[in-house]
Amino acid sequence: MDQNVSAHPVRLYVYDLSRGMARQLSPLMLGKQLDGVWHTAIVVHGEEFFYGGGGTQLGEPNSIVDLGFTEVTEEIFMEYLSSLGESSYRGDRYHLFEHNCNTFSNEVAQFLTGNKIPSYITDLPSEVLSTPFGQALRPFLDSITISPPGGNSFTNRDRPDSAQ
Known part of the structure; x- marks a missing residue:
């Protein structure tokens, strides 16, 4: 192994967008317990990245x-993110159930480590849609247009040589 190569930790940050409401209301609305409405981000090279950008205000x-x-270097990772932002993870390709922050985190995690993110996160949309309430809400939720903040920009603002 090349002695100049160093290993960088990769972490998944998991946020409950419902702030506890899913746990309280899901049994009544869906007939099953959900622990949260998950938003995820990948943290690597000292920064947090999610579908649409980096950093978080959550x-x-x-x-x-x-x-x-x-062992993926920061430079290679930023090139990879840039290509994702220009292709499959452009802001206009976001879909609440099938192509969201969690699918982004899962794809990036596999690129970096070969590991997937936990299935309780990636399986949440199908769990919701498998309920009568989820099926009733789907046409409404499908009609909502969501554009992730930041569009398709993945830049490292701390480095002077990075494209802005």
């Missing part, structure tokens, strides 16, 4: 999952 994550280590 405060402290509800949980942090260690996904392993990567």
Whole structure:
């Protein structure tokens, strides 16, 4: 192994967008217990990345999952994110159930570590849609257009040589 290569920790930050409401209301609305409405981000090279950009204003994550280590350099990772932002993870491709922050985190985690994010996160949309209430809400939720903040920009603002 090249001695100049170092391993960098990769973590998944997990946020409950419902702030506890899913746990309280899901049994009544869906007939099953959901622990949260999950938003995720990947943390690597000292920064947090999610579908649409980097950084977060959600405060402290509800949980942090260690996904392993990567030997992918920051430069290669930023090139990878840039290509994702220009192709499959452009802002206009966001879809609440099938192509969201969690699918982004899952794809990035696999690129960096070969590991997937926990299935309780990736399976949440199908769990909701498998309920009568979820099926009734789907046409409404499908009609909502969501554009992730930041569009398709993944830049490292701390480095003077990064494109802005």
